[in-house]
Amino acid sequence: MGAELGKYKSCVSARSTDKAILAGAQDGGIVTTLFAYALETGIIDGAIVAGPGELPWKPKPIVATTVEELLAARGTKYNISPNVSLIKEATRSYGLDKVGIVGTPCQMQAVRKGQLYPIGLRDVGDKIALAIGIFCMENFPYQSIVQLAEDHAAMKLESVAKMEIGKGKFTFMSERGAVVPLPLKVTHKYEQPGCHVCLDYVANLADVSTGSVGSPDGWSTVFVRTKKGDDVWAKAIAAGCFETKAIDSVKPGLELVTKLANEKIGKNQKTVEERKTFGVGKGLRIPYI
Amino acid sequence: MGLLSSVFKKNDQQKPADVAKAETSKKEVKPVVDKITVGHVHMSGCTGCLVSLADNYGGLLTILDKYADLVYGLTLADVRHIPKMDVALVEGSVCINDKLSVEEIKQTREKAAIVVAVGGCASYGNITRFCRGGQQNQPQHEAFLPIGDLIKVDVYIPGCAPTPQMIRNVCIMAYLLLKGSPEQKALATNYLKPLMMAAQKGTSACFCDLMTEVIDQGLCMGCGSCAAACPVRAITHEFGKPQGTRDLCIKCGACYNQCPRSWFSFDVVSEFESISELIDTVMK
Ligand SMILES: Cc1cc2nc3c(=O)[nH]c(=O)nc-3n(C[C@H](O)[C@H](O)[C@H](O)COP(=O)(O)OP(=O)(O)OC[C@H]3O[C@@H](n4cnc5c(N)ncnc54)[C@H](O)[C@@H]3O)c2cc1C
Ligand code: SF4
Numbered sequence: 001m002g003a004e005l006g007k008y009k010s011c012v013s014a015r016s017t018d019k020a021i022l023a024g025a026q027d028g029g030i031v032t033t034l035f036a037y038a039l040e041t042g043i044i045d046g047a048i049v050a051g052p053g054e055l056p057w058k059p060k061p062i063v064a065t066t067v068e069e070l071l072a073a074r075g076t077k078y079n080i081s082p083n084v085s086l087i088k089e090a091t092r093s094y095g096l097d098k099v100g101i102v103g104t105p106c107q108m109q110a111v112r113k114g115q116l117y118p119i120g121l122r123d124v125g126d127k128i129a130l131a132i133g134i135f136c137m138e139n140f141p142y143q144s145i146v147q148l149a150e151d152h153a154a155m156k157l158e159s160v161a162k163m164e165i166g167k168g169k170f171t172f173m174s175e176r177g178a179v180v181p182l183p184l185k186v187t188h189k190y191e192q193p194g195c196h197v198c199l200d201y202v203a204n205l206a207d208v209s210t211g212s213v214g215s216p217d218g219w220s221t222v223f224v225r226t227k228k229g230d231d232v233w234a235k236a237i238a239a240g241c242f243e244t245k246a247i248d249s250v251k252p253g254l255e256l257v258t259k260l261a262n263e264k265i266g267k268n269q270k271t272v273e274e275r276k277t278f279g280v281g282k283g284l285r286i287p288y289i
Numbered sequence: 290m291g292l293l294s295s296v297f298k299k300n301d302q303q304k305p306a307d308v309a310k311a312e313t314s315k316k317e318v319k320p321v322v323d324k325i326t327v328g329h330v331h332m333s334g335c336t337g338c339l340v341s342l343a344d345n346y347g348g349l350l351t352i353l354d355k356y357a358d359l360v361y362g363l364t365l366a367d368v369r370h371i372p373k374m375d376v377a378l379v380e381g382s383v384c385i386n387d388k389l390s391v392e393e394i395k396q397t398r399e400k401a402a403i404v405v406a407v408g409g410c411a412s413y414g415n416i417t418r419f420c421r422g423g424q425q426n427q428p429q430h431e432a433f434l435p436i437g438d439l440i441k442v443d444v445y446i447p448g449c450a451p452t453p454q455m456i457r458n459v460c461i462m463a464y465l466l467l468k469g470s471p472e473q474k475a476l477a478t479n480y481l482k483p484l485m486m487a488a489q490k491g492t493s494a495c496f497c498d499l500m501t502e503v504i505d506q507g508l509c510m511g512c513g514s515c516a517a518a519c520p521v522r523a524i525t526h527e528f529g530k531p532q533g534t535r536d537l538c539i540k541c542g543a544c545y546n547q548c549p550r551s552w553f554s555f556d557v558v559s560e561f562e563s564i565s566e567l568i569d570t571v572m573k
């Protein structure tokens with residue numbers, strides 16, 4: 001059944017028509033292009049993205065209010081960027097009335113919990129104008145990325161040009177063209193433990209969610225989920241921001257997305273179950289009620 | 290989704306495209322007798338919770354107009370003694386050195402069907418935990434307890450100050466719980482459930498809850514909600530994980546309860562779009 005992909009109004013394979021954005025984007029440049037369009041048309045006043053941090057490949061959440069800042073935050077950093085930490089600040093110090101935010105599925109869950117249960121988020125919920133979710137199988141602590149790059153891929157983190165997870169490999173690509181694919185067997189143990197109870201792969205609670213899986217290289221799979229998402233996406237398409245292909249016309253298509261979603265949810269559901277009997281007559285806490 | 294669509298069917302009647310029609314049907318759908326009775330009980334708090342309630346502005350008037358009669362409230366209603374009521378919104382902790390406070394919190398429990406601890410002080414003690422007495426004009430008033438240490442509490446709204454939107458949501462859900470259709474009751478029950486669980490869980494809160502109940506339990510994934518929720522900016526993220534300046538912490542419980550890995554209800558949160566629309570509709 002379709003629950004693993006969440007509710008959605010439409011799903012396409014898409015790519016930005018902006019070559020400059022695409023050049024530094026992770027996949028089809030969906031996130032950056034949609035935010036840039038929303039910023040330029042006043043749908044959002046700014047967006048919380050994973051900007052460059054103090055250390056190589058260490059993201060720092062920032063409130064981007066210019067296209068330049070959005071561009072500087074392109075690309076996937078496979079370690080934690082606590083983007084939701086700025087959700088209130090964006091409406092305070094930054095004074096935004098219409099906030100965009102990009103995040104992993106768990107961060108979308110945080111945003112929606114925050115809208116329905118705004119315990120410490122006064123006057124924030126109504127200001128979230130566009131929440132873009134990115135697919136996510138797992139994330140890593142920063143120190144794991146250091147270890148994977150330096151110990152396993154034998155690259156200085158400073159010289160890594162791109163990281164990518166796909167086709168069963170975690171691949172490190174250097175500035176000078178070296179490509180080191182690590183089997184996921186090697187990387188699994190370095191994953192963030194909190195990811196192992198995560199029951200969402202394709203950001204079911206986003207307005208629009210996107211990832212590489214399902215679409216050809218350089219293209220992205222896009223789920224349009226909410227009325228807000230539908231509205232922004234339709235306008236962006238009308239403005240020529242994206243080229244699209246029907247999702248059932250591309251390979252590997254939704255079949256692979258569904259398969260991976262089920263694998264992730266199944267595996268993590270099992271972990272959640274095992275927590276109940278983790279000790280001797282004692283279990284671990286389970287957040288889901 | 291049968292649940293929410295049936296909730297909507299009822300409310301759709303009062304939310305047609307043209308305003309004139311909405312005005313007339315509104316009056317028919319919500320006769321005044323259907324209202325619940327609500328009181329604001331003021332224990333030892335700074336009145337920030339009450340201000341938050343009032344900060345719903347027009348929304349407060351809508352609530353009072355359509356869903357709730359305010360039957361008690363020191364500053365808002367001219368009633369001396371705690372009357373019988375459906376919902377008591379209690380602000381502040383109880384000074385156990387003050388006979389009247391102790392008496393009133395006990396009466397509140399007797400008189401109210403649902404007792405809601407509004408805000409950090411009522412729920413967890415919050416800043417009143419730091420009292421050592423000595424203040425004028427009652428220097429001997431030095432011991433304050435969250436209301437849950439003296440009476441059974443049904444629902445918590447943590448935070449300092451609790452947000453206008455949380456108070457609004459709980460009022461709406463309490464109304465649906467007491468006066469709604471079976472589907473609306475089910476929605477309200479699901480919504481209120483984690484806040485009821487919080488009330489059962491305990492009467493103290495701290496940044497440390499994130500350590501003991503989330504991080505140490507292997508559940509933190511670094512979303513950042515806790516830092517966003519903290520009213521005193523006690524929380525930063527170092528290498529993706531929350532770090533608390535524990536001396537800054539006022540023990541309000543916002544971080545833990547905002548965290549999606551403290552409690553998370555897929556039943557409720559997955560319906561964020563329709564529930565948000567429902568709230569907008571009933572507040573019109
Ligand atoms: C930890 C992680 C795991 C992922 N796993 C998968 C997967 O299994 N399958 C799949 O199809 N896709 C996965 N993705 C998504 C994928 O890598 C791309 O981010 C996505 O396709 C968007 O590409 P784009 O070209 O549209 O975005 P771009 O235009 O390149 O923009 C990417 C946006 O994501 C933000 N971002 C980057 N890193 C993070 C981060 N750590 N946390 C929050 N925001 C961030 C950036 O700031 C930027 O705004 C994962 C992403 C992350 C962060
Ligand atoms: S696997 Fe889940 S918990 Fe981990 S980063 Fe991705 S969405 Fe968050």
Ligand code: SF4
Pocket residue numbers: 082499503504508509510511512513514515516530531547548549550551
């Ligand atoms: S809100 Fe919870 S899961 Fe998110 S960073 Fe804080 S402790 Fe971790």
Ligand code: SF4
Pocket residue numbers: 494495496518519520521522523524533537538539540541542543544545
């Ligand atoms: S750390 Fe902040 S949010 Fe958490 S209990 Fe302390 S004061 Fe409240």
